Amino acid sequence: MIKLLFPVLFVFLCCSVYGQTPANQHLLITSGNWVQDKNYYLLTLLEQDKAANDLLKNDTELAAITQKKLSDLQASITDCKDALCFTGKLKFADDEIKAISARLTALYAPGNALDKLVKTQLIPSGTYILYKQSTPQALLVKAWEQDAAGINYTIGVYAEGNKPHYPMVDSISYNVNANRYATLMYDCSVTLMGDVGKTRLFFEPSLQAALLYLQINERNDPANYEPMVSTINKPAVERIKTIKWANYPYSNILVPGAGPDNLTSALSAEGMLRCRLAAQQFRLGQAPFIMVSGGSVHPYKTKFNEAEEMKRYLTAALHIPESVIIMEPHARHTTTNMRNCVREIIRYGIPVNKPGIVVTDKSQTDAILLMAPRCEKELGYVPYKLGKHISDTEVEYYPVFEALQINPTEPLDPR
The missing domain is CATH 3.40.50.620 (HUPs)
Structure with missing residues (x-):
């Protein structure tokens, strides 16, 4: 069951916001973490909707991907010697993104939990409105691929030190060339393993890594106010x-x-x-x-x-x-x-x-x-x-x- 609505935060719609005159109200869902919700809204919905959550957790192929991500995270703690090794294990690889896209496509069916989530929450939110010409099934996949790319981008900038669009104001807070930086990334991975070690959702290790890196950079700006x-x-x-x-x-x-x-x-x-x-x-x-x-x-x-x-x-x-x-x-x-x-x-x-x-x-x-x-x-x-x-x-x-x-x-x- 979906929980915790944004208090009185409205998106005005008429059945669908796409191309329609604003008419009624739609409440956005929150996980309690505004940084997550604003960046990766599909993943928040998949966390908070029990039926969709259960569907994903009980799928054997997605479960295998989840275990692979957790195993890679655990192995990095013992095997990695440099910072990029730690962060590389937490990004979504291209083949992982494609495999998950294929699995979401296969799991989507008219009237099931994913179909209801897309039609009653994802589309009305307007948060992926650029995909408005897509079918609901395709929109789900595009929203997933956007969230995965967004997670990879965040890890790239705020853990690996890649340049953001505006480096003078948005860059990483740490010197990635300092000797202690690899130790910091190690500490992050150890902490993260304690946070997500028992998760059954395929996206949680990478999602929580991106949020953790933003936090240690003191970059929780989306949550301000x-x-x-x-x-x-x-x-x-x-x-x-x-x-x-x-x-x-x-x-x-x-x-x-x-x-x-x-x-x-x-x-x-x-x-x-x-x-x-x-x-x-x-x-x-x-x-x-x-x-x-x-x-x-x-x-x-x-x-x-x-x-x-x-x-x-x-x-x-x-x-x-x-x-x-x-x-x-x-x-x-x-x-x-x-x-x-x-x-x-x-x-x-x-x-x-x-x-x-x-x-x-x-x-x-x-x-x-x-x-x-x-x-x-x-x-x-x-x-x-x-x-x-x-x-x-x-x-x-x-x-x-x-x-x-x-x-x-x-x-x-x-x-």
Whole structure:
């Protein structure tokens, strides 16, 4: 039986979110580990759904794969001498991914546990919406292959030291060339064996390894501030239900963050100026909400969060009520400022057919106007549609449902 629902976290759907007008509500499932759920949502569903869980655990071919992963992990503890030996045992090999894909295809049948999970949870979540043209059976396989690739990517960056997309802010925390690094990887494998040694699910050893590596790197960013709907965004979410949207030309004023260039400043000058521009537009009645977007990004390993500091500045210095401000505290780039705010629009029940307005400085406005190719390259799609270019500091945008897609190569801000 599926357990632990995201409190009041909505994805708006009409039977399926794919290509439909938003109508009813769908609750996302949680394992209690937000980093896992946001990165590898299919695996969370397979953990939490008892019928699907039992189907996988009782399959002899998947059981053999599980035992092989556990045996490799145990053998690495006694046999491995270098760090890459430990991590290599925990990644999914190409032939393993293919074998599991074939087995999921064979196990899938109309009306069975996997079919119900895909149709009632996976598809309505929108988290694998880029595969919307696939059959439910094929979508299950593609979601699995995405999660497996995402796990391998996380291990590659946060255990092996591979370069992420943005090395200056997202890199591993340790020197992989130091003598003690192999010892750290050994210690991780010993700890992991104690955690998963009795598992019967084929993906658990690799999944828990990826999560452990993120944890020792202090990279639990996706979990920060969650559950936002009942904490930092609660006043604004409650106010959404009272808004008469026809009274405003825009649904929201989006303010992308700008991190400072040092570890002691909480908010950059650019961030302050963007907030002031947004406050001006709010006081003109342009929109009922200001959305501040930005994670803990600049400089590397900063303890300050762009969205939180902008909210603090808006309330304390500019006297904007807290119930007006929606925080989006996870975005690490301008592309994901846009994407993540679209996600909150969809999940919080803000009208998707009403434009928002991005308010920022001229240089970033110019960048947003030309950002579609960058989105295609980094995300695989453009998570918004631009409207009118109103001024040097203002541009309209519209939500796009593809924004709900998990990004498997951005483990610090996947969903």
